[in-house]
Amino acid sequence: MNDQKLKIKKKVKKHIPKDWLCELRILYRLSMETFNDIRRTGIVNLVIITTMAAILTIFGAFFRSALSISSFAHELGNVLEISVYLKSGSDPNTVKNRIKEFEYVEGVKIIPKDVSWENLKREMNLPDVTNPLPDTLHVKVDKPENIEPVFNKIKELSSVEDMSYAQELAKRIQTLNHVVNTITVFVVIIMAILTITIINNTIQLVIQSRKDEIEIMRLMGVSNWYIRFPLIMQGAFYGFSGALIALIPLNFVQNGLVNMHQFFMVPAPVYAQNIVIIIMFAMGTLFGAGGSFLCIKKHLQV
Amino acid sequence: MIQFRSVTKKYKNDNYALKNINLDILSGEFVFIVGASGAGKSTLMKLLYNEERPTSGTVTIGGINIANLSNDKVPNLRRCMGIVFQDYKLLQNQSVYDNVAYVIRTLGISSREINARVTGALKIVGLYEKMHATPSELSGGEQQRVGIARAIVNGPPLLIADEPTGNLDPKNSLEIMQILDQINQRGITVIVSTHDNAMVDYFRKRVITLDKGEIVRDIQAGTYE
Structure with missing residues (x-):
C-alpha cells in the first residue's frame, strides 16, 4: 500500500516544475507555522474569535x-x-x-374624465x-427622491391645470433611506476600528510571547x-x-x-443574505489581516 | 573575502565602539578577535552579520559592501554565513533536529535533502544520537554544539562565533573550539570573538586584539597577550 502511495507521489512530483515544488513546500511550511502559532495562542483564540463574532x-x-x-422604502x-x-x-x-x-x-397612465366621473x-x-x-x-417615477424634480417639470406644461402627490410620504x-445608509456606513467604520484594534492587540501579545523566537529567526536569516x-x-x-460563528445569529x-x-x-430583497454573508466574510478577513499587518509594522522590527 | 575600511561605529553621546578599523580576512582563515569587555569585539561581529551598521567606512564581504545593504537583503546575507552566539539562541520548545533544520525548511528544500543536511551537521558536532532531545535536556556544551550544527547546516563559506565559550567550562570550551577548528579545516572561514586566553594560546591562530575600539595588535599564530 505504502509502495503504491510512493509511486503515485513520485508520478505526481514528476509533473510539477522544480520551482513550483519549492514554492509549494514554502507554502506548506507557512501554513504549518500559522497553525502552530494559533495552537500556541491557546484559550485566547476563543476570546478573540467570540469577540470578532459579536x-x-x-x-x-x-x-x-x-x-x-x-427594500420597504x-x-x-x-x-x-x-x-x-389636464385643462x-x-x-x-x-x-x-x-x-x-x-x-x-x-410610466404614464391616462384616466379619462368619463371613467373618473363614473367611478x-x-x-x-x-x-x-x-x-x-x-x-x-397618473405618472409613476423610478425613485421617491425623483418625484419632486419630475413634479416641477410637469408643472411647466401649459396643458396642466393642477397636480398632486403624497409629498410628505x-x-x-x-x-x-438616507438615515439607514448613513448609519450603515457608520457601523462599518466602527466595526473596522474595533476589529483592527482587537487584532492589533492580540498580535502584539503574540509577538511579545514569541519575541525570543522571532529574534532567533531573524538572526538566522x-x-x-x-x-x-x-x-x-x-x-x-x-x-x-468570527464571521463563521456570526452566521448562526445572522x-x-x-x-x-x-x-x-x-x-x-x-418581497424580500433578492440575494440580500448572500450579499451580507460575502461582505461579512470579506470584511472580517480583510480587517483581521489588516489589523495584524498594522501591528507587525509597528511592533515587529525585522 | 572580508574587508573593513576606515570603519567607525559611534553610539550616542560620542561613545565610540570602533574607531577607524582597517582589516582584511582571507577566505579559509581562522581568526580570533580578542580584547577586554567593551573593547568592541561584539560590535565588530555585529557589523559582519549586519545587526549594526558602521557610522562611517565600508564593510565588504565577497566584494559586496554590506554597510548599505537594504533591509530586505539582510536575511540573504545572514543565510550565507553561520552565526554562533554565547547564549546559544536555541528554540527551547523544539528538538535538536528541528532547531538545526529550522532555517533550511524556510527555503523550500525537500525533506530528504533537509534530513541529509541536518544529520550531516549533527554528525560533525557529535550530536547525531541526541537529535530528538530538546535543548533543556542537553548540557551547555551540547547546546552550543547544536548552535554550531545550525550554523553550518546551510554550508556557509563563513562562520562567525561571538563568545562561543563564554558560558562553558574549560573542557566544553575546548570541545567547541576543536569543532570550530575542524570546520575551518573544511575550508570555511571562521571568526571567533573571545576573551578565553587559554583557548587562544592553545590553538595558535591569527589573533586580532582590540582595545577601546581600535586594533592594537594583529599577528599570525599568536597568543592572547
Missing part, C-alpha cells in the same frame, strides 16, 4: 436590516404616483407622450349632472515575509472564524426579516 453579528444584522428597510416609493389634472380641451395622449420623455419617469358617481351615489372632472394622468421615505506571513494569516483567521435575523416581509407582503 462585532460581525452586529454588523451583519445591521447590514441585513438596512437592505430590508431599503423602494416598495413604498413604487406606489407613489403624481396625479396630473379641458387638452389632448391626454399628447401630454402623456411629452411626460414619458422626461427623465426618471417610469365617483358610483362611489358617492351622485345624481346625473354634467361631468365636472378633467382628464387625469415621499420625503419621509427619502429621509429614512529567515526572510522577513516568512516571519510576518503567519502573523498576518493568524489575524485573517480570527476574522474568518440566520435568526434573516428568518425574522423574511417573516416581516411576508407579513407586509413586500
